[in-house]
Amino acid sequence: MEVVKVQGLKKYYGEVKALDDVTFSIFESEILAVIGPSGSGKTTLLRAIAGFVNLDSGRIIINSRDVTNVPPEKRNVSMFFQNYALWPHMTVYENVAYGLKIRKMSKTEIRERVEWALNFLEISHLANRKPSQLSGGQQQRVALARAIVVKPDVLLLDEPLSNLDAKIRTRIRSELRELLKKLNIPTLYVTHDQEEALSIADRIAVMNHGKILQLGTPQEIYKNPVDVFVADFVGANSLIRIKTKSGEQIKVGNKIFVAKDDFLTLVIRVDEADLLSAKQLTAENVPEQNLILKAVVVDKLFLGSKYKYKLKIDEIEEYVYLNSNKIYANGDKVIIAIPAGSYFVF
């Protein structure tokens, strides 16, 4: 069932189209991630659903109620901010209770709800501490407790893991997904980290210039990107643009493509490509269906477990960067073998 329905949202700031006709739904207990480069409109979208953006047009419906003109405090949505925005002078308990006090709930109900939220996030033992006495991960849990304690119809998370260091972030990803699933509250999850979105979300919306370019499961977005932007934005890629003419047939490596435009763009999932020495190019080592590009090693960077190679593709005078644990020297002739499904042509 649709919990949130967003229809034709538009928000322009002068020339800037922060939201440009955005339409989608969030379903019951779904985690929908919104990804996109800086300035693509992610935060504006989140703030619009929360009620903090004066829209130019469009409608927002939550649980069949049109809330487009309803003020934020009457929408029953919770927003979780990047910086947690905890009150420094209040204890954990008071921080979590705050939203319920504003809603003028009875003392007994407040106590029950706060205890439930603290318990749910396993932070009951921190109830009497102040935010300054907590680790980053603990503060994050308090902020989440505060967001869920009001039992919102929808949770809006803005870069919830960005304040944590890289190692903790990866661990907390799966924890957070489990928590959100247990909570059963539909969630809109804004992140600029596509790997985080792929691992946490049920579906992903990819935004650019205020538009949703593609909305689908992480697998769909990764395996069947609709355009060059989505293909390049998701995953680790190398992008090659070859000048050509619309309708022209062009040979790239062992394949022939037809250009749809004045450029042919090739996006390569570099982590899935294999780097072989030119001598290894046999039908056995490199199956026919792979895209096979002949290249020369121009430069390399040592990354610890592997090298990052700068390779010049022979026939098209273009460069590709890719990682490999095999060792080659500058000037070596190599083969880049890219399996079907690991490259996209636009």
Ligand SMILES: Nc1ncnc2c1ncn2[C@@H]1O[C@H](COP(=O)(O)OP(=O)(O)OP(=O)(O)O)[C@@H](O)[C@H]1O
């Ligand atoms: N109050 C405002 N006044 C003018 N322009 C704004 C305002 N808020 C946002 N914008 C512009 O709207 C566009 C979308 O901004 P938004 O903050 O939604 O992007 P974002 O995808 O969340 O970016 P980031 O990842 O950097 O947070 C940007 O070009 C931004 O400069």
